[in-house]
Ligand code: NAD
């Protein structure tokens with residue numbers, strides 16, 4: 001079996017759902033169920049014995065020890081993290097606790113477990129750490145895309161905490177021989193994404209007739225990848241990635257934020273037209289995110305050359321699937337729009353730094 005951490009979050013839940021369609025191997029899912037964790041995303045597995053959910057923290061050493069002893073996983077996939085850049089700006093401490101300290105505790109318990117395995121099981125074991133392209137910092141408009149050799153230059157408390165965890169993972173391989181793999185992926189979108197992130201936030205606000213807040217002038221660039229493609233990349237790296245290596249994962253879909261929001265509005269105008277005007281009439285420009293990285297772009301040549309992985313979706317096909325999913329799953333959106341989430345929106349978007357301004 002495999003142990004997945006953070007499997008009730010956006011990418012973790014998609015990964016588990018995809019995994020179940022691919023093979024019969026049991027998944028133990030350890031998740032703290034923070035505001036971002038949502039078991040409703042895994043409701044279809046409620047009666048599936050191949051999914052074992054454990055409510056807990058990756059920093060809980062006693063729990064980790066007992067889970068590893070009991071289930072004896074052949075691999076651990078670490079998705080668990082605080083993942084939202086804006087939240088890391090408002091309050092970095094949780095990011096240090098989970099992304100840095102939590103990953104350290106997880107690595108320590110995994111090292112102890114791995115040391116106790118026989119030589120064959122040790123050789124077969126993998127610790128796959130799911131990381132981000134944000135650790136590489138920000139690109140200028142004509143800079144080449146990030147490769148695995150690009151120096152780390154994280155700019156937000158979130159990306160700094162992920163960079164720290166990546167370094168610890170690397171050190172556990174170099175020092176102790178733990179068979180680790182790291183993936184650095186670009187911006188994901190798709191079903192079950194918490195509506196604090198740009199794409200689900202815009203979709204939710206479109207449907208609710210609320211403003212669509214664009215930071216700065218909307219010309220920051222992200223490289224968008226459909227979440228199902230990220231899941232297939234992780235499976236490919238787990239299966240055949242070279243131990244100790246890092247793999248960049250990206251969609252070759254560089255878009256400005258304004259292009260993304262206009263695309264969402266155009267698809268909604270077609271699928272669920274408003275009585276008057278376009279959803280794009282709801283766009284407003286708000287004060288920029290502090291330290292806002294200008295551009296991310298991934299060079300995914302290594303994973304293509306070594307593992308034959310490339311994305312199945314273009315931005316155009318993936319984004320249409322995503323909009324359709326959100327339109328068909330309004331009850332999921334309503335369920336996640338909890339009290340805590342409403343408090344976040346109020347705090348963040350009415351903060352003096354995030355007020356509406358003219359473009
Ligand atoms: P998410 O915020 O949607 O989900 C995170 C999950 O981790 C939640 O279920 C939460 O309850 C759980 N969690 C948080 N702290 C925990 C702890 N201490 N112990 C156990 N569980 C805990 O995040 P996501 O967007 O699904 O991202 C998953 C991973 O992928 C993260 O490591 C993130 O850095 C990375 N990543 C995300 C993206 C993206 O675009 N979303 C892109 C590249 C990499």
Ligand code: DAU
Nearest residue numbers: 083084085132133134186187196197198213214215220257
């Ligand atoms: O690049 C990978 C990263 O992508 C992941 O590591 C992070 O976990 C994930 O959250 C994401 O980070 P971003 O900061 O790029 O994603 P977010 O959806 O928050 O923002 C995308 C872009 O949209 C970014 O340039 C900021 C902008 N934005 C975001 C929000 C929430 C807006 O203009 N308005 C908004 O209201």
